[in-house]
């Protein structure tokens with residue numbers, strides 16, 4: 866995991882978001898529990914991006930912009946686990 870780092874970053878309209886460098890973790894994945902989908906029990910996930918609109922008055926550069934929020938959803942049924950996305954962020 867380790868996602869959600871770039872949450873506070875605001876990019877302009879049509880901006881090109883840069884991927885934050887992946888942190889090197891010294892963990893053995895074979896000893897870690899696999900995250901299963903609560904809905905369909907799938908173990909595969911995909912990352913999609915949700916955007917929040919930032920009004921000009923709240924934007925750091927004074928211009929209307931978009932705040933990208935990375936979201937992980939189940940690759941099988943599209944279920945978004947609360948492990949990856951807090952409920953408060955959902956519309």
Ligand SMILES: [Zn+2]
Pocket residue numbers: 902903904905906907939940941942943944
């Ligand atoms: Zn699922």
